[in-house]
Amino acid sequence: MQTIDMATTALRDLNATLQAQAEATNQTAWEIVNPKGSHAIAVGLDAPIEVTVKGSTGYYCAGMNKQATITVNGSVGPGVAENMMSGTVIIDGDASQYAGATGHGGTLIIKGNASSRCGISMKGIDIIVHGNVGHMSAFMAQSGNLVVCGDAGDALGDSIYEARLFVRGSVKSLGADCIEKEMRPEHIALLADLLERGGCDAKPEEFKRYGSARQLYNFNIDNAY
Amino acid sequence: MKDDHSSAPRTVPIQSATFSNPVNAEIRRAAATGIYDIRGGGAKRKVPHFDDLLFLGASISRYPLEGYREACDTSVTLGTRYAKNPIKLDIPITIAGMSFGALSGPAKEALGRGATLAGTSTTTGDGGMTPEERGHSKMLVYQYLPSRYGMNPDDLRKADAIEVVVGQGAKPGGGGMLLGQKITDRVAQMRNLPKGIDQRSACRHPDWTGPDDLEIKILELREITGWKVPIYIKVGGARPYFDTTLAVKAGADVVVIDGMQGGTAATQDVFIEHVGMPTLACIREAVRALEDLGMHREVQLIVSGGIRTGADVAKCMALGADAVSIGTAALIALGDNDPKWEAEYQKLGTTAGAYDDWHEGNDPAGISTQNPDLAARLDPVEGGRRLRNYLKVMTLEAQTIARACGKNKLQNLEPEDLCALTMEAAAMAKVPLAGTDWWPGKPGTTF
Numbered sequence: 001m002q003t004i005d006m007a008t009t010a011l012r013d014l015n016a017t018l019q020a021q022a023e024a025t026n027q028t029a030w031e032i033v034n035p036k037g038s039h040a041i042a043v044g045l046d047a048p049i050e051v052t053v054k055g056s057t058g059y060y061c062a063g064m065n066k067q068a069t070i071t072v073n074g075s076v077g078p079g080v081a082e083n084m085m086s087g088t089v090i091i092d093g094d095a096s097q098y099a100g101a102t103g104h105g106g107t108l109i110i111k112g113n114a115s116s117r118c119g120i121s122m123k124g125i126d127i128i129v130h131g132n133v134g135h136m137s138a139f140m141a142q143s144g145n146l147v148v149c150g151d152a153g154d155a156l157g158d159s160i161y162e163a164r165l166f167v168r169g170s171v172k173s174l175g176a177d178c179i180e181k182e183m184r185p186e187h188i189a190l191l192a193d194l195l196e197r198g199g200c201d202a203k204p205e206e207f208k209r210y211g212s213a214r215q216l217y218n219f220n221i222d223n224a225y
Numbered sequence: 226m227k228d229d230h231s232s233a234p235r236t237v238p239i240q241s242a243t244f245s246n247p248v249n250a251e252i253r254r255a256a257a258t259g260i261y262d263i264r265g266g267g268a269k270r271k272v273p274h275f276d277d278l279l280f281l282g283a284s285i286s287r288y289p290l291e292g293y294r295e296a297c298d299t300s301v302t303l304g305t306r307y308a309k310n311p312i313k314l315d316i317p318i319t320i321a322g323m324s325f326g327a328l329s330g331p332a333k334e335a336l337g338r339g340a341t342l343a344g345t346s347t348t349t350g351d352g353g354m355t356p357e358e359r360g361h362s363k364m365l366v367y368q369y370l371p372s373r374y375g376m377n378p379d380d381l382r383k384a385d386a387i388e389v390v391v392g393q394g395a396k397p398g399g400g401g402m403l404l405g406q407k408i409t410d411r412v413a414q415m416r417n418l419p420k421g422i423d424q425r426s427a428c429r430h431p432d433w434t435g436p437d438d439l440e441i442k443i444l445e446l447r448e449i450t451g452w453k454v455p456i457y458i459k460v461g462g463a464r465p466y467f468d469t470t471l472a473v474k475a476g477a478d479v480v481v482i483d484g485m486q487g488g489t490a491a492t493q494d495v496f497i498e499h500v501g502m503p504t505l506a507c508i509r510e511a512v513r514a515l516e517d518l519g520m521h522r523e524v525q526l527i528v529s530g531g532i533r534t535g536a537d538v539a540k541c542m543a544l545g546a547d548a549v550s551i552g553t554a555a556l557i558a559l560g561d562n563d564p565k566w567e568a569e570y571q572k573l574g575t576t577a578g579a580y581d582d583w584h585e586g587n588d589p590a591g592i593s594t595q596n597p598d599l600a601a602r603l604d605p606v607e608g609g610r611r612l613r614n615y616l617k618v619m620t621l622e623a624q625t626i627a628r629a630c631g632k633n634k635l636q637n638l639e640p641e642d643l644c645a646l647t648m649e650a651a652a653m654a655k656v657p658l659a660g661t662d663w664w665p666g667k668p669g670t671t672f
Binding site: 011012015016019039040043044046058059060063064066078079082083085097098101102104117120121123124139140142143159161162217218 | 372373376377378381405416417418419422423425427431432433438441442444445448449450451452
């Protein structure tokens with residue numbers, strides 16, 4: 001286990017060290033202590049290493065992650081795992097706005113709640129939230145899966161494309177062009193896998209599925225408002 | 226006996242200036258279709274522009290440099306504030322961001338080839354970086370846009386600079402749209418969306434709002450790219466003093482101001498023509514912001530929107546810009562709106578010089594299209610040569626003017642070298658109305 005203390009190590013040195021890890025590095029386990037809410041911790045990683053942040057972080061923790069597994073023993077600020085490409089990011093606490101924004105791949109697990117715009121413009125990432133998500137979550141979500149074990153706020157899935165949304169609790173309102181859809185066997189199977197990967201104590205049958213009505217896909221006056 | 230009026234002079238029919246034929250035609254089109262007009266390009270309305278400024282040249286009070294032989298430096302370095310590797314350009318004319326998707330593959334390749342031959346940079350656009358574009362561009366600026374289509378850290382690290390796009394001059398405050406006609410398999414794959422559907426580009430970034438957030442976003446981008454490359458912030462010409470101030474506060478190495486004549490691939494005509502400010506009105510306010518912060522020349526300023534000639538380049542630089550960026554002019558150099566395609570423009574219901582339905586993907590010149598047959602009409606090698614030539618001519622023109630003003634470096638041009646032909650241009654450029662020592666708003670004077 002390699003330990004980096006942010007009380008004595010600059011952010012630049014922290015990220016440069018983690019980014020320098022080669023694909024076949026022997027130093028696969030890293031611990032970051034004293035993060036004290038710093039921004040841009042463990043961003044741009046591209047190696048199959050495991051990084052544990054012992055405390056809460058600021059903006060963009062694990063941004064653009066590839067391959068790495070990053071666990072935060074605390075809560076995270078806005079934009080956690082934004083534009084993630086692959087790998088896994090696990091948040092033990094809550095996540096602020098834009099969690100998983102524009103993520104292309106990988107898995108983001110939030111064991112607490114996520115604030116507004118969770119999964120905004122997601123492009124293939126899987127996001128699993130044990131608690132609730134705030135308003136405008138999955139706005140313009142293109143692809144990937146968003147699982148919400150709690151409730152969803154206003155305007156869920158506004159202007160959604162092909163992403164799949166699964167919510168166990170209530171949905172305050174659906175956004176433009178987002179509708180409830182049938183849970184077919186393939187969706188049950190997909191959701192079962194997501195719940196297992198996310199470590200969720202929930203059954204797929206308890207969820208409803210939401211997705212695009214595909215009425216906004218081509219410009220038409222009847223869609224203007 | 227009644228008067229005979231049959232031979233009396235008749236009232237001549239008068240067209241309304243308010244309800245002109247084009248206005249009426251648009252009302253009828255809107256009534257018939259229920260859809261607002263979408264088009265490409267920038268503002269077509271006449272606004273105060275660089276044509277309303279003149280250089281004074283040299284006389285007894287200052288002497289010129291010899292027109293052909295004395296050196297006149299055209300180089301510029303961008304990104305000197307924070308980046309380890311600033312961009313060094315041979316000429317202060319860059320190629321603006323235009324996406325693969327909006328433009329064909331050959332067009333993007335031609336832009337890269339031409340820019341490289343001329344010693345300058347080109348820029349990606351919405352949709353990400355293609356291998357062809359990277360391969361043919363010695364210096365490539367990677368646009369970081371609200372949609373994040375095609376955005377990935379590998380391409381980010383391949384870029385020579387990053388341009389965070391907050392807005393465009395054609396549509397400050399607005400997003401974009403790439404209509405389904407242009408969404409081929411490759412474009413769809415790059416953007417993670419189904420083929421054939423309209424692709425909307427958001428007007429706001431998904432993971433930050435405001436300059437405080439932007440400062441942190443830039444920190445993240447620098448951390449991911451090792452603080453190596455310059456980070457530009459591009460804004461549409463709207464509130465240039467405040468936007469420039471906030472961009473500098475957020476940590477920009479370079480500020481790009483795009484006036485309303487700057488083009489777009491597709492936006493509502495009403496947006497293009499009625500939102501934003503003329504390029505001319507943006508420059509001095511942006512420079513004032515930099516000067517007030519003590520950052521003029523430390524944070525470089527790039528101006529775009531309606532730059533056509535070396536005279537325009539020289540005027541921008543005299544007003545305080547470090548470089549300019551061209552988009553529409555570069556496309557015209559490649560062959561956009563060329564009269565040789567007139568018969569095909571006619572079939573599309575338009576004419577050469579007026580073709581702006583770039584979003585429909587039927588461009589006879591093979592530039593704003595994804596139709597392989599049309600795209601094949603543009604030879605990227607020849608296109609690159611034409612763009613190189615055009616950039617060379619612009620540079621020579623700017624040098625000619627600078628020498629005439631006694632300057633051995635384009636960047637040494639200054640507002641004092643200029644006068645204005647109109648009150649509006651004088652007010653916007655803050656240079657004297659020709660024949661006077663006054664402009665509207667000049668400190669210490671009243672209007």
